[in-house]
Amino acid sequence: MLHQAVHEKRLRGVSICRRGPKISHLFFADDSIIFGRATESEGLEMLRILKVYEYSSGQQLNKQKTSLFFSRNTRGEIQNKIKIMLGAQVIKQHETYLGLPSFIGRSKTNSFAQLKTKVAHKLSGWKEKLLSAAGKEVLIKVVA
Known part of the structure; x- marks a missing residue:
């Protein structure tokens, strides 16, 4: 679903350099990292994908363990909208993973x-x- 959303440009992912490949997600054993733009539309798309996953797998997203990171140039109002929409906390500078x-x-x-x-x-x-x-x-x- 994430690949399809990127292919259909509903999610854009991020790249580490100007013409580099886009990364939309990384999966680990029981953790996932999803990359995207800080827009309301991409936040809603991520939420939709996560809801479909929850429904089809029977697993639920643990919102207490879910964290968000925003770049320095993301406006505070957009950060708050996405934070409320996804029900997650923003990562602090000195946290570890x-x-x-x-x-x-x-x-x-x-x-x-x-x-x-x-x-x-x-x-x-x-x-x-x-x-x-x-x-x-x-x-x-x-x-x-």
């Missing part, structure tokens, strides 16, 4: 410093000294 920062600015070092410190702390324990190189690799992957 799956342990990673929701926003990554120009400085990747600052964005991932906390994660790097956390991994280094876990690896500095006594168990790390007793592991082979392969064991250390597995430990790093598990911790990260």
Whole structure:
């Protein structure tokens, strides 16, 4: 349904550069990220698609876990309309998703410093000294 909505230009998705490909959604194991323009018509289309999904699958969208992100140049009144329409909260600057920062600015070092410190702390324990190189690799992957 998302592909069809993009194909019929009811949803436009986003691109990371001027002539780059458009991304309308990403699906993970039990999470979804849907990209679109901050317009009332695209908000209504997303809501329609989610309602059809809920009806056909028997699953419901958890509005307490649903978050919205708007670009800096989205007017406040449009943000409020879409927020009310979808019944979701707006993501704060310093929130995390799956342990990673929701926003990554120009400085990747600052964005991932906390994660790097956390991994280094876990690896500095006594168990790390007793592991082979392969064991250390597995430990790093598990911790990260």
